[in-house]
Amino acid sequence: MVFFELLAAIMTLGVNQLMQSRYGALGLLCLFLLGVGVKARNTACLSAGVVVFALLMAQG
Template identity: 50%
Template sequence: MVATPALQFVGVVLALGCEQLVQWKLGAMGLVALFLLGVGVKARNSTCASLGAVILLLLMTKG
């Protein structure tokens, strides 16, 4: 199924908004964790995805 340009635009806006929110709340390490999680999911690498998820979890609970 091919996504319409409007749907792609909404997806990009949401992704950028999520990235800015993570950077604002969790700093640069949050962006690194989000990157690791995204790369791990895309590459189907459970180690990389798990590492990114654990870092995000630790950053969110440092509170």
């Protein structure tokens, strides 16, 4: 169980660095909205995160 928690933490840090370096502040906002939406099962936050992600992917 500890192994999976450690693996999840490492993957989270890696994705965070990728989004921060390539997509900037909007990438971090996207990750935040998606994370809150999934954890709280809030469809409004999840939808907003998906829209921000789609805009980031469309630009480039």
